[in-house]
Amino acid sequence: AQSVTQLDSQVPVFEEAPVELRCNYSSSVSVYLFWYVQYPNQGLQLLLKYLSGSTLVKGINGFEAEFNKSQTSFHLRKPSVHISDTAEYFCAVTSTGNQFYFGTGTSLTVIP
Amino acid sequence: EAGVAQSPRYKIIEKRQSVAFWCNPISGHATLYWYQQILGQGPKLLIQFQNNGVVDDSQLPKDRFSAERLKGVDSTLKIQPAKLEDSAVYLCASSPVRGLTDTQYFGPGTRLTVL
Numbered sequence: 001a002q003s004v005t006q007l008d009s010q011v012p013v014f015e016e017a018p019v020e021l022r023c024n025y026s027s028s029v030s031v032y033l034f035w036y037v038q039y040p041n042q043g044l045q046l047l048l049k050y051l052s053g054s055t056l057v058k059g060i061n062g063f064e065a066e067f068n069k070s071q072t073s074f075h076l077r078k079p080s081v082h083i084s085d086t087a088e089y090f091c092a093v094t095s096t097g098n099q100f101y102f103g104t105g106t107s108l109t110v111i112p
Numbered sequence: 113e114a115g116v117a118q119s120p121r122y123k124i125i126e127k128r129q130s131v132a133f134w135c136n137p138i139s140g141h142a143t144l145y146w147y148q149q150i151l152g153q154g155p156k157l158l159i160q161f162q163n164n165g166v167v168d169d170s171q172l173p174k175d176r177f178s179a180e181r182l183k184g185v186d187s188t189l190k191i192q193p194a195k196l197e198d199s200a201v202y203l204c205a206s207s208p209v210r211g212l213t214d215t216q217y218f219g220p221g222t223r224l225t226v227l
Contacts, residue, residue: 004154007156010178032212032213036218041220042220043115043116043203043217043218043219043221044203044205044216044218045218046215046216049215056203059139090155091153092155094212095212096212099157099160099168099170100145100157100216101154101157102147102154102155102156103154104152104153105153105154
């Protein structure tokens with residue numbers, strides 16, 4: 001079975017600073033990777049996903065993630081965060097023959 | 113376009129009682145998912161439906177949990193009897209087709225507290 005590790009449970013960052021949220025997954029022949037975001041009092045929504053092709057994936061709200069097969073990582077980045085980015089971020093993985101697995105989440109707090 | 117609807121939003125029950133949650137997916141979405149999210153953890157898939165058939169229920173505790181999706185539209189998840197460890201947020205999601213690469217659209221969740 002697949003697994004996902006989000007290394008940081010909480011990440012505080014000042015407004016307009018860059019941020020990286022880390023995600024590692026257990027190795028598989030071919031994986032599909034996702035980042036979902038959960039804003040306060042809202043349902044999860046997709047930020048971006050890696051299916052194949054370019055390893056740099058751009059998503060909504062200025063976020064991007066890079067698929068690194070050798071390090072089995074899919075870290076999420078944003079060059080300059082806003083107050084409105086305060087939310088819980090979940091990395092998820094699936095592959096052929098497996099179900100969907102979410103990480104435990106990273107709580108991003110943007111400090112004014 | 114209306115999103116995924118869930119009700120109730122909150123439920124408090126005592127252990128050994130029964131409870132049911134309802135989900136109405138986005139219109140036309142073939143696949144429906146139920147997840148359990150315990151505080152401090154990521155969502156865990158309980159069951160996945162494709163239209164009105166079960167695709168995956170390997171992590172559903174079948175001795176107490178049941179789910180149905182009659183007519184391939186809305187769905188009900190039931191717990192009978194509830195245990196303290198069932199306290200969690202129950203999330204429903206839907207996607208247009210059954211594909212590993214599909215975007216899932218989530219409802220707001222039902223927060224269950226078992227006393």
